[in-house]
Amino acid sequence: MKQYLKIILAGLLLLCCSRSEGQVSKLISQLHNPKDKNIMVAAHRGDWRNAPENSIQAYKQAIEMGVDVIEVDLNMTKDSVVVIMHDDLIDRTTDGKGKPSDYTLAQLKKFHLREGQGVTGKHTIPTLEEVMLLAKGKILVNLDKSFPYYEEAYKVLKKTGTLNQAIFKTSEPYAVVRKKYPAILDSITFMPVVYINQPRARQIINEYQKEIKPVAFELIFPTDTSSILKNNDFIRDHGAKVWINALWPSLNGGHDDTIAWEDGNTKDSWGWLIAHGATMIQTDRPGSLLDYLKKMK
Template structure:
């Protein structure tokens, strides 16, 4: 017969062991996915635009490694396709600007494309080559979320890569197409992916586009772009969170945010009219060209997990 004191000790030990195992099962990706799908969480997620392109070639594995080391939550990258049907990471429709080659990715097989080398921000040729989506997803697996820009023509191919690498929940698919068009083009997978709608607030039907999506599905977020900051959606966007979606705003170029941009924050030292303004207007995901500086700023304000 076990004494009551000993029984209590055993029960306590079992409870603590269970809690420890449970805590160990919660990974960084678990936390990021949970935060992404929680529109009421006011902490700001930081997205590195094309990786850490100031210290490595844009859309390179090294640039993505750097971004992960900084502690970003999401990495944005761009999809393209080779002649032999492999999804690679390339922003432009040609490789002319970012490599020492010329032509479209679709002009080359993957093996041929790998012969070219990426240029850094100064235009100098490096040893880095154009990565495939598979290489990227294996690199980031369990570490960070991925935003698939320029992916709309390649949803099916990207979906298969993500399934094969076990990284489907880490990826955000996006497009500026309206709901009916997306549903018509990808009826088989739309309910199986994490999806974000991109909306130009300067268009008169912007709010209706958002409502159409909300009535038919629940996008994880809405990416709001605007050259002017007079849209009614900016002044009254609580309905977006209330219907289960986060608000994503880009702090890159002024043309995407009416001048409430990274340069205003970093070069001018004016966060009031840049990052603070974006946060005050509902942004809980900010895509930036200054990930290090934005992370430091948010951490000082206890706005980053």
């Protein structure tokens, strides 16, 4: 009887793993298909409005609500462990002070992340490895603020078997990235960040597409006057998606989350972004954006 139960449990575990791998395989396929009509939703710092930002809890909740991507901010400890921390200092988000690099991982883990109203709870600063193990087989991960740590992050992803789930990014031009990371650039999923109101924006995009064919381009624009917004088919025609941030006005010409959330004006926020080519949207309101997309089918 015990042997029979072991077989059943093993079968259920295998079934769960297969379903999980199928889930992330679908997302990876969608990420690499610029003609896919579905909008991919990225949760900025996880579900940070309902849990400490960049915490394991915030990422768990974002995964459970059904987003496609979670965004993490990379930093490094004194003993060279890649951790998740947006700011240069830990003062704002924890009960500690100073830089992550002032502490070893063991020392950093003694601090606690702040929840609502600045109160600290039980959550600690996670490592990239912890986040990738959580995300494994479930979701894609956007590695923000990662350019100084590509090699260290790459090792973590290889160790955890999650390399194909992670999106590396930077606003540096192609030549700079190639010079700094010649050994791994062709082995990672890559997304350049382009400030499209700048004169060389189109040239930067064309150069990247010629050299390495990025999976997507993250377009930043404080005003919505760029010609690239009027016609960015050339990005998708060369095999890349268009990522636009809905976080705050300076990133999207004023077509941000707040307009949708506070004013109920989805036409001039998320609807506008989609109408202007966005196939991936990073948001601080992931649950509401998912509801909107389901309503719009």
